Every structure is written in structure tokens, then in C-alpha cells.
Amino acid sequence: MAIKVAIVEDNVGIRTEWMRLLKSTPGFQCVVACDCAETALREVPLRQPDVILMDINLPGMSGLECTARLHQALPHVRILIVTVYNDSHRIFKALQAGASGYLLKRCGGEELLACISDVLNGGAPMTGEIARKVIESFRSPTVALDETEGLSPREEEVLSWLARGYTNKEIAEQLGVSVNTVGVHLVNIYAKLHVRCRTEAAARYFSGAQRTENAPRSPAGSKRPTPN
Numbered sequence: 001m002a003i004k005v006a007i008v009e010d011n012v013g014i015r016t017e018w019m020r021l022l023k024s025t026p027g028f029q030c031v032v033a034c035d036c037a038e039t040a041l042r043e044v045p046l047r048q049p050d051v052i053l054m055d056i057n058l059p060g061m062s063g064l065e066c067t068a069r070l071h072q073a074l075p076h077v078r079i080l081i082v083t084v085y086n087d088s089h090r091i092f093k094a095l096q097a098g099a100s101g102y103l104l105k106r107c108g109g110e111e112l113l114a115c116i117s118d119v120l121n122g123g124a125p126m127t128g129e130i131a132r133k134v135i136e137s138f139r140s141p142t143v144a145l146d147e148t149e150g151l152s153p154r155e156e157e158v159l160s161w162l163a164r165g166y167t168n169k170e171i172a173e174q175l176g177v178s179v180n181t182v183g184v185h186l187v188n189i190y191a192k193l194h195v196r197c198r199t200e201a202a203a204r205y206f207s208g209a210q211r212t213e214n215a216p217r218s219p220a221g222s223k224r225p226t227p228n
Contacts, residue, residue, distance in 0.1 A: 002029040003120055006049035008040040008066060009033070009082075010058050014105065018053060021109045028113065035059075037066035045073055051116050054099070056083040056090060064093050071098025075196060078119040082112070088133050095199045101125040122167040124198060131165075150192045158185040162198055163205040 005022055007030060009015040015033050022030040031047040034040040037058050044052060052070060056063040067079050078100045083090070091102055101119045103112065104127045115125035126134065151159065154175075161171045168186070172179045186201075195201045 002027055003051060003116060004029050004031045004047070004049045005116060006031055006040070006044045006047060006052045007033040008037065008044070008052060008058070008063065009055045010035045011055070014055075017109075018112070021113070025113060028116070037061035037063065040066055041069055041073075044070060048074075049077060050120055052077060052079045053082050053112075053116075054079050056081060056085055056094070064090070064097050067094060067099050068097040071197075080115060080119055080125070082107075086127075086129055086133070091130060091133060095203070098197060098199070100197070100199060102130045103127050104129065118167070121169065122198070124165050124202075151189060155185050155189050155192070158182060159189055159201060159205050162186070162189075163202040 005028060007015055007018050009018065012035070015035065019030050019033050022028040031049050032043050034043055038060055040052075041061075054063045054067055054070075058066065063081070063083070067081070070077070071079060075098075079098060080101045080103060081094045081099045082103045082105055084105050086104060094102055101115060101124050103115060103125065107115070107127055115123075118125045157175065158171055161174060166174070168179050168182045172182045175182070186198075189201055190196065193201055193204050195204055
């Protein structure tokens with residue numbers, strides 16, 4: 001079944017390019033393309049996409065506010081920010097609004113398609129430059145043990161892998177359990193931390209206790225794709 005993608009982009013050239021890319025690639029389908037947030041809020045929920053490509057600088061309502069509203073209306077739909085802005089303020093505003101990934105527009109078509117698939121499979125794709133900014137901001141997390149003390153040891157372990165950008169499948173492989181088991185742990189983690197998505201759970205993890213000594217380490221020989 002094709003991945004259904006919605007586009008929210010005011011630049012007609014970029015919007016057309018993305019539409020053609022999705023149309024010409026097996027396994028992908030563009031279900032709606034909007035040139036402003038107001039149209040997106042009206043049309044996107046009717047098309048039930050799997051992933052939304054969202055620009056930030058839109059006429060009228062901003063892409064950040066549109067992201068927050070669509071995330072509230074469609075909590076299971078993944079939203080990928082695709083923009084020219086690379087400042088930390090906008091990055092974290094987007095993640096707080098409910099975005100599951102953040103890409104710069106200079107990424108190529110092949111990378112964009114890979115990121116759409118990745119975010120749908122539970123990943124949090126980011127352009128390498130953006131990922132480095134996020135990592136730098138988490139170099140010295142503050143101590144707040146009460147944030148995650150209600151989690152079981154296994155839930156703590158799952159949350160630690162999740163916070164480092166691992167997908168459900170990758171977490172399952174690292175822990176030697178099924179993907180469904182990881183999903184059950186995540187449901188429990190979200191409920192205990194009072195969060196709604198992977199991004200919020202990761203933010204709660206990094207704002208909690210320093211886990212440098214206790215964080216799980218990848219087994220010898222294990223490999224994980226490095227963000228491009």
C-alpha cells in the first residue's frame with residue numbers, strides 16, 4: 001500500500017516538484033497539496049495522510065501553528081518540517097508543536113523519500129546539521145529524577161534508545177524482543193510521562209536525570225545508520 005503524503009508549501013515550484021516526485025515514485029502517493037495553513041487545516045484531515053510535509057514560512061498562519069493544530073487533530077499522522085530555517089529556536093518550536101522530523105529544503109529527492117519512509121516507521125529524521133544542533137542542546141541535561149522515576153527498568157531502557165533516535169524496529173533488535181512488545185512499552189511510557197508522542201518523550205528524558213553512566217551501549221559489532 002502506498003504511503004499517503006500531504007504537502008503544505010506556498011512555493012509553487014517546490015510544491016510542484018514534490019508532487020511530481022511522489023507521483024513518479026512507486027509506493028508513494030500525494031493525496032493533497034496546499035499553499036497555505038488555512039487550506040491545510042480544512043483539507044488535510046479529509047484526506048487522512050500518513051505523513052505531512054510542512055513548510056514553516058507560510059502566508060497567514062505559520063507552519064508551526066499549523067503543525068500544532070494538525071498534530072492535535074491527527075495525532076497519529078507524522079509531520080515532517082521541510083524548511084530553509086536552521087536556527088535552534090524554530091527547530092525546538094517545531095518539535096514542541098508535534099513535528100516528528102526536521103529537514104532543510106536543500107535535501108535531495110531521494111533523501112526526502114527515505115525520510116518519509118523513516119518517519120512513518122517510527123524514526124525521527126533530521127538533516128545532519130539539524131541533528132547536531134539538537135545533540136548539542138542536550139550535552140548537559142539537568143537533574144530531575146522525579147520525571148521518569150515511575151518507569152520500570154525495561155521502560156527506562158526503551159526510553160533511552162528512543163531518545164537517541166532509534167526506531168521501534170531497531171529498539172526491538174537491540175533488546176531482543178518483538179516490535180509489538182516495544183509498542184506496548186511505549187504506550188506505558190507515554191501514559192506515565194503524560195506525553196503524546198516520541199518527540200515529547202525524548203524531551204522529557206533529556207530534561208530528566210543524567211544517564212551517561214547508565215545509558216545502554218550498542219553491543220559490539222552492532223551498527224546503526226548515521227543521519228545524513
